[in-house]
Amino acid sequence: MTLQEVAEYLRLSEDVVYPLARKGELPGFKIGKQWRFRRSEIDAWLESKRLDDSSKRPD
Numbered sequence: 001m002t003l004q005e006v007a008e009y010l011r012l013s014e015d016v017v018y019p020l021a022r023k024g025e026l027p028g029f030k031i032g033k034q035w036r037f038r039r040s041e042i043d044a045w046l047e048s049k050r051l052d053d054s055s056k057r058p059d
Helices: 003-010 014-022 039-056
Strands: 029-031 034-036
Touching: 003 014, 003 034, 003 039
Parallel strands: none
Antiparallel strands: 029 034
């Protein structure tokens, strides 16, 4: 997936997705000057964020 496709998939702007990728917080890699992402890794990242959020909620 491209940066634009990931942004659309996550319903975020590219201005939010790019810094996450650059900092290594969002799994991705660069080919030349372009970012690429695997959907399976994005889905796993989303799931880990969901689990992190649910563990922080009070019972």
